[in-house]
Amino acid sequence: MRRILAVAATSGFLLGSAVPIDAFAQGADQDLVKRGEYLVTAGDCVACHTGPSGKRLAGNYILNTPIGKIRTPNLTPDDETGLGKWTEADFVKAMHEGIDNEGHYLYPAFPFAWYTKVTTDDVKAIWAYLRSLEPVKEPRKDNEIPFPFNIRTALITWRTAFFTPGEWKPDPKATAEVNRGGYLVEGLGHCGMCHNENKIVGNSSLAGKLGGGVIDGWYAPNITPDDHQGIGSWSEEQVVTYLKTGTAPGNQPGVAAGPMRQTIEESLSKMTDADLKAMVAYLRTYQAKQTYKSKDLQAFDTKGAPGAGVYLSYCSSCHQPDGKGVEGAIPALAGNTSVQSAGPETVLRVIYGGLGAQSGYAPMTAIGQGMTDQQVADVTDYIRNSWGNSAPVLKSGVAADARKATSTMLAGNAPCAEIEQPDVAKAVADADAIGQLKGLKQEDFIPRIDALLPKIKSALPAGRDDDIVNGLTTAFCKAAKPDTDDVKLPWHTTIGSFSNLVYSQLKNPEKQASTMPAPAMPKPN
Template identity: 65%
Template sequence: MQRSDVLSFGLVAGFLLGTPALAQGDQSQIDRGKYLVTVGDCAACHTAPGGKYLAGNYALNMPFGVIMTPNLTPDKETGLGDYSYNDFEQAFRNGYSKHVGYLYPAFPFGWFTKVTDDDTKAIWAYLQSVPAVNEKRKDNQIPFPFSVREALVTWRTVFFTNERFKPDPSASAEVNRGGYLVESLGHCAMCHNENKLVGNSSFAGRFGGGVIDGWYAPNITPNDHQGIGAWTDDQVVTYLKTGTAPGDRPGVAAGPMRQTIEESLSKLPEADLRAMVLYLRTVPAKQTYKPKDLAAFDTADAPGASTYLTYCSSCHQPDGKGIPGAVPGLAGNTSVQSEGPETVLRVIYGGLAAQSGYAPMLAIGQQMTDVEVKNVTDYVRNSWGNKAPVVTGDKASEARAATKTMLAGTAPCGVIAQDKLKAAFQQVGIQDSLKGLKMQDFVPTLARLVPQIKAVPTGASDDDIVNGLTDAFCAVGRDDPQYGSPGWPTVIGSFANVAYSQVRNPEKQAIAVPGATVPPKRN
């Protein structure tokens, strides 16, 4: 779990951090529990793509196999309907389920054990209030001997300690508040520790960064080069709230972090985010790789230089600085310089939807060989002052196989979530207008449709409209044979960028998409 304002600090209990707790009746226990479930980002793991809220069956890819998450709704047959509060607490804070026994540490009970009694009871009250969904959990795909749950006793003996959060008496109330959020419900270390399976123990490589579900969660210690040491507090807070940072901190959130921001962190009051940042500042800075560990890399002669100029430089610019407000920079990008290349590889292969005002990124890696992707990844991670380890082994090909996105053509089309935006699309007749659309007609068609959509009071952001249009185009165009050349990833990437141009800057031409033919705007 990980993710209003009314609760703010009250959620961590007044006696713990020195501020008044909520008076009885100021906020119901259920509403408080709803906020805490948002803080914990429970929905991210317990709601399957296209599935019912908290009904489980989300596939967690772990090094030892695939775990299917359980149903948290109060259904008596398939969910928590036959649980007592004590049963829930045993699972939530002690990692033991009444139905299956010891839980795998993929469930972050090693962090949830630190949640206060009052907050645990509030979470339970909220989970009992959500609509019951009858959905049986699918079987895990875990080979022997990892499928033997009794063997988890050894792991627990070494790494798990059942204890509540202990505030530091020498730290401020705000730092302790941030510590509670980071170390318990936020379970930031679940992704950002170097060694995931050892939990929050001294062996975990605390907050030093590491691979999670095929992505690289970066170093979030105060290290100046690899962590957040060179970021201002405002930059980190803005990143946690929006997925991008102002000033000289380029880059956008991708993969699981983007989901965490959208579903959890963006919904926290700024005071909570600032407290989390202040706490992270107190963690010892960690250097996950040293200059002596880096391979010699001559960017002038690097094999990825020509690939970058061909496929990437028109958007990210030859100097790697991007286009302010439209395309994020790569030069000085902390995430680009993480120890592991996984996130860069996944973004190249899978592209990115529009977010935080930035244009969608074409799944450009679908046009490249794995060798080209490896080389260009090494190039961007070691150019313009960047320094990071080169890609080794089969990481590039593994990333291609693991990348499942709509823009890459390897995942189902997206579904428009906002009801008002969906209704506006139906009112304007978007799908009929996009069906069978030729590439040379992208600009005039969208130039006609976008003003009609924006004239409807939907409350949708520009990002929502761009991504909604892309979802709608995918639904009617994915199987259209006319897009066989230049290929679907190029076609949908080109469409997404024309949509962005028309939504954000209708008087300007669309951003050039490498490898695609984007016709000029007609007057």
């Protein structure tokens, strides 16, 4: 499901399989390579250097930045199109100074303003790991950056104002755990790349550090210790569990979506508990910030709000009239700090685009596809200001912008996803799921699901229910997505119903009917 979602321009290198294929790799210290692999994981290096071809580390992924489209370079050790002719010193200079092997300034979409804090020894370990990967020949395509931003020498102004090179300096008054957390948060983790308010000013103190901000159409929330908008009211267990799984016990965390969901799946979930706890310990020492003041919020009448009726019609069957959801199945909206962020972008993107199953929670239908933009705006304001919640109301046009920016399989405006787990893909293929789901009528969903699930589960004795739900949903998309508009129900409702039934039958295999609330039916626009 990873490629369903938008990906923020936050990553440096892609994690791949270490395959010793040349003299360097054969002679390399394998402990150093292994350490480099972990550091690459900690740096969330998966997202940005795999383009449409799907070749790992081969680049050509498009970063949509404020100055234009930047295509990422090939970082495999290929001599002609990758880093094969780079030296270790070249790589250290790129990480620490943002300058490539030919002396050109690198655009700050590559987070060297954070990577400069990584120790030289760790940079060398990352280099050893990257050199151990198999070369891929993939020429880099041209950027689409208009004048004057395509003149790299103009970057000297940005660098002078906002870039300070230098490795991380531990605080002698802080504990070893806090210093380790600071090293990860401020360096490899480059958390401010998304969570700073003003991205253009990098990691400087002018950037509204860690107070939350918009990134690639999603809202990265406040992660300072503020009780209302940040993580101040979360326990350590909640924060660590959220970083590992994308959700946590209690109302505050909610469910991760967008770039954060990918960061958790590909980076944070693979880190040690000790490092995650260290990051939390460091964030706890940070000064609490508010991206909006409670006194500045306008009065919101929840009883008279138009969103109250929309919520009752479209949302309450799952999230419950009191906004408390269903424990372990439907996340709560009441008390959810993500819902109450300064920006509504993530809430809007989830309403329009839906969510796959994750962390034991049911998939969410892309319900906003059956609503008008005004209805979506009204219900968003309602849930952000009900049950004790409080947040700024939407500005005009924000909901419509979010609809335009949202493209997912569940919404029906993006290609069907690919099943990324090889074992799940094989189990789905061996069960002939796509063939079995072709021409399937809605009244036959449950019998067909019940026939497929035992075969798939037997092939995946240790498989996660989330992966099975998402895998079968992908198979259904490929088997059933209509080529015409001659259908009884809109696509988002059809695939949403199927996905929720798979989830329900997995959780309640002894029952022959779904115990999950059916997705709300769209009203005619």
